Amino acid sequence: MSTAQRAAAPASRPESVSAPLDVERIRADFPILERKIGGKPLVYLDNAATAQKPRAVIDAIQRYYREQNANIHRAVYRLSEEATREYESVRARVARFLNAAEAREIVFVRGTTEAINLVAHSFVRPRLGPGDEVLITAMEHHSNIVPWQIVCEERGARLRVAPMNRSGELLVEEFEKLLTERTKIVSLVHVSNSLGTVNPVKELVSLARARGIPVLVDGAQAAPHYRVDVRDLGCDFYALSGHKLFGPTGIGVLYGRAELLEEMPPYQGGGDMILSVSFERTTYAPIPAKFEAGTPHIAGVIGLGAAIDYLERLDRSQIAAHEADLLSYATERLSEVPGLRIIGTAAHKAAVISFVLEGIHAHDVGTIVDQEGVAIRTGHHCTQPVMEFFGVPATARASFALYNTRDEVDALVRALFKVREVFG
Amino acid sequence: MPDLGDLYQQLIIDHNRNPRNFRRLEDANRMASGDNPLCGDRIQLFLKVEGGTITDIGFQGSGCAISQASASLMTQAVLGKSTEEAEALFRAFHEMVTGPRDKAPDRQLLGKLAAFAGVRDFPARVKCANLPWHTLKAALQGAEEPVTTE
Incomplete structure (x- = not known):
């Protein structure tokens, strides 16, 4: 075990998990989540840039x-x-x-x-x-x-x-x-x-x-x-x-x-x-x-x-458990996309996934998934030295919050297959 | 909702995958570089201009499909043209991707470059398509600083 792993505090692990987070009820608190983008439901996965606001x-x-x-x-x-x-x-x-x-x-x-x-x-x-x-x-x-x-x-x-x-x-x-x-x-x-x-x-x-x-x-x-x-x-x-x-x-x-x-x-x-x-x-x-x-x-x-x-008013350990589930589900589903490589694979991670698609620039990825209503961030995320360290000009990044769902992860994965389709 | 097919036309995908004139000219007499650091689009342009005519051109770079295909198609379009003709193409291209929607592009003049007409509907990507052209302009004017369209 590396020092970094040993040192990782168990901050994201739920202390005690009772019932799962009632995500549908939470989603109802956020009016913007009712929005459609080009006729498709908004799938907002840019929470690390800014989060949506409850009523x-x-x-x-x-x-x-x-x-x-x-x-x-x-x-x-x-x-x-x-x-x-x-x-x-x-x-x-x-x-x-x-x-x-x-x-x-x-x-x-x-x-x-x-x-x-x-x-x-x-x-x-x-x-x-x-x-x-x-x-x-x-x-x-x-x-x-x-x-x-x-x-x-x-x-x-x-x-x-x-x-x-x-x-x-x-x-x-x-x-x-x-x-x-x-x-x-x-x-x-x-x-x-x-x-x-x-x-x-x-x-x-x-x-x-x-x-x-x-x-x-x-x-x-x-x-x-x-x-x-x-x-x-x-x-x-x-x-x-x-x-x-x-x-x-x-x-x-x-x-x-x-x-x-x-x-x-x-x-x-x-x-x-x-x-x-x-x-x-x-x-x-x-x-x-x-x-x-x-x-x-x-x-x-x-x-x-x-x-x-x-x-x-919410149970923060429930939120942490929900986000940990989204992270592991998304990590698993994204690995199905051919040529996708995740940047940032620390043992102890928040629900943020940066990735690159082989041969396709992040901005092309961003534009195409946007057509499916999926909002992700593309670029260097104001961390140019990090991009340089990993030898990539930019990444696409999906970042999750308490109101995101597994269905939205599926929508992202579908949209990424669409990217593959466009680029042949 | 703009159509994705209008942006990622087959011609653009093809030029992104197999960029034409993707080489450094050893005997270039005009050079310029373009850099959109927020995007990560970069291009270096090499020209040989003799008697007011672009007799050879090459580019190197990395970035999104729109920027790289735009550079590739641009090099084909201006090769053998006079610098005045190249500037006229710059203006026509610029107008096509930034001008009003109801104004049809000058297909006669633009030829294959009309493939970029759909970029206008994706405002965040206009700067990608424009970068090679602004780099060309800088090269023709002998600018020393890298250009950017961000």
Whole structure:
């Protein structure tokens, strides 16, 4: 057994499986799933790019704009107080959702990308000097590469990359070797968006923290599938995006340990992040307001709250079991398609399958399956270094969510046979 | 719903599988490369232009069927043509894949290139068909930077 396999935490395995997930009931909660594409039912398999929204989320956003719209944290009138209460109650719910110690450890941002940029600029940049290092992994999304390149270049620091094997599993021993006294932060992905690999984050965090190195975890692809417990993981920062979590676009979360957030300088200046301002001097507001300059995406926060409530009402171990079933069924069925090769075969995977069809470019695959109503992502998935590692220009990717079914896997497989037919 | 058969015509499938003029010209005097990094479509174009006429042409590249077949058919269409004629073909091709639907392509001028008329109905793929042509234009104008149609 390889280290990577041994290290894989059983996060996706159901703790206790009672009844299977009632998928038909869940599908009824998502209005878009009734859509037809060219007369055929929409088969939405691009959940790693963005997930669909349940009616509860759509209604919550509407209700805010129809009944509660007011700016927050500013006025004494009732409407503003109501909006402020709603907004802040979501912060508390997100804190519970992630098992953060306190609500003030939750900062609302635009998404995972902004969360990573915030940490890069406010936390890492001031403590990064020439010769220092930032450690990431070989399977990072561009959003967890480029912000580090920017600060490293500016400070004369070096970006180090922990390698993976041909299955797409991080080499834990190599990762450990790259943790040195020069390492100022480790930033790593929880679940890979292009390979589906679930990293043994708890183990990796403890390796870094044992050496006093802070860790940021990119949880964009993890939170929709698994229960995330930031204190159990032991990480210093955790980033996620609302829209992949069945919430609205343009809203995301940065969790940061209070003691770190407190010592960090603001990321942006503006209204709402101050205690007092004069032309001589400004006193910043306490966390988390210090990091939320300007009028935030109030409707987005409220929509995110509805998404979290929706997920919390479901049995997440049932969701994990359902998705594990979809993954194994799809892996098996896809192997029937001649010339199909799966990229990313880690022992511990989320329900994400990247693949290539021999002799056929991913974009041709995408266009043809779209004619069958099947929406999959094609391209490099913002992970060009991953594509290079596997020697492919692009892949097609099917990524599943709680509302997908085995029938939809069959529809994908039928569509792929159609691709074979067109290309003869 | 646009018809898939209009996009993946047999001629396009054939040129994707067996691209014509798929070679590097050792004595090329014009060269350009096209790169659509989001798609992963790449082409390198080699031309020999003598007295205002394209006397030899070759390309190398990788990418989707539309981009590679477009490059292959383009090399056949412009070989032996004057640079002005090649530019006229560029304009006609461009108009066919991006112009209004009710405007019929100039089949007389375009010949086999009319096989790409269906691309217009697949907006996400127009850039694939166009890449070789923009690369050709860049080569004729002596551009040094790689071109992109993304």
